[in-house]
Amino acid sequence: VWLKMNILAKVSFRYRGCCMQLLHNITSENHRPIKLCHRQLIEVKGPDKSNFLQGLVTADVVTPTRVLQYGMFLNPQGRVLYDVLFYHMGDERVWLECDTGVVDMLIKHMKKYVLRSKVEINLLTKVQVYTQLPHHQSGRGRPEEEIVRVPDPRTSSLGERLLIKAETPQEDVDNNLLNQYHCHRLSCGVAEGMEELPPGQCLPFDINIDYLQGVSFTKGCYLGQELTSRTYHTGVVRKRVLPLSLEERIPHSIPWGHPVSLSGKNVGKIISYRENLALAILRLPNLTEKQLVQVDVEGSKINAKWHKPSWWPETS
Numbered sequence: 001v002w003l004k005m006n007i008l009a010k011v012s013f014r015y016r017g018c019c020m021q022l023l024h025n026i027t028s029e030n031h032r033p034i035k036l037c038h039r040q041l042i043e044v045k046g047p048d049k050s051n052f053l054q055g056l057v058t059a060d061v062v063t064p065t066r067v068l069q070y071g072m073f074l075n076p077q078g079r080v081l082y083d084v085l086f087y088h089m090g091d092e093r094v095w096l097e098c099d100t101g102v103v104d105m106l107i108k109h110m111k112k113y114v115l116r117s118k119v120e121i122n123l124l125t126k127v128q129v130y131t132q133l134p135h136h137q138s139g140r141g142r143p144e145e146e147i148v149r150v151p152d153p154r155t156s157s158l159g160e161r162l163l164i165k166a167e168t169p170q171e172d173v174d175n176n177l178l179n180q181y182h183c184h185r186l187s188c189g190v191a192e193g194m195e196e197l198p199p200g201q202c203l204p205f206d207i208n209i210d211y212l213q214g215v216s217f218t219k220g221c222y223l224g225q226e227l228t229s230r231t232y233h234t235g236v237v238r239k240r241v242l243p244l245s246l247e248e249r250i251p252h253s254i255p256w257g258h259p260v261s262l263s264g265k266n267v268g269k270i271i272s273y274r275e276n277l278a279l280a281i282l283r284l285p286n287l288t289e290k291q292l293v294q295v296d297v298e299g300s301k302i303n304a305k306w307h308k309p310s311w312w313p314e315t316s
Helices: 002-031 049-054 100-111 175-188 225-234
Strands: 039-045 068-074 080-088 093-099 120-124 127-132 146-151 160-165 239-246 259-262 265-274 277-283 292-297 300-306
Touching: 039 049, 039 100, 039 127, 049 093, 068 146, 080 100, 093 100, 100 120, 175 239, 175 265, 175 277, 239 265, 239 292, 265 292, 277 292, 277 300
Parallel strands: none
Antiparallel strands: 039 093, 039 120, 068 080, 080 093, 127 160, 146 160, 239 277, 239 300, 259 265, 259 292, 265 277, 292 300
């Protein structure tokens, strides 16, 4: 009997130790910053950097109220070209975070308007963008290689943005964690990057630029301002990005622009899909209190439920 009890005690101790180690691994995994390999940084530096950018972007970068700002570059017709996060790194430097796929196009776009402005525009290769989601933040220390750690300016639901020195040894991209970021972002109703916002396809209010603190209505003129300003002053916004939860998980991707319907009538289009979550630009007047829409996939209609994100204004 004593021998059996001794063996059971040892097994129980080892089992408890394994569980504690597993719990530690899970906790450590959840607290790690997520490397955003699809995001890259461009540096704009020089004495004229603020005034130069002020004429090209929707945000007020001359008198910023925070280290990190959100904004967009528009085309002359007022449609979105690139969504950007602006890191104010001192008197003569601004770092622009954008989708990796548009880096060359954005640099070329800005250089068209340099003229006599005293600015230099260069790609940053030694700094990497990370994020720390709200439910990952508890108990996390500050890595020594961090350059910046600031709240995401779009909504507190997205947690913090981090810039980390790329030359410091870092873990490889964790696709599971990256997928967590994208799913969380979709559930929050925040569109990001060229796959969801193809250049020239969306209007700023369609993607909630006003709710995401990405536009100033008191600054001077900027490229594409006219339509944005007119929409703001009329107060009429008929379409907005909303998150969808599909009742069934579709095993393949849904193309950008795939129609969303309600009672046989087209009410919008999908701009992003991952697992059973989606973002869609929906026509607000056509939506009902039941919050249901349908997505037609290979001849069968799949029900989806939209919801208003918690960070939207109460009056929206």
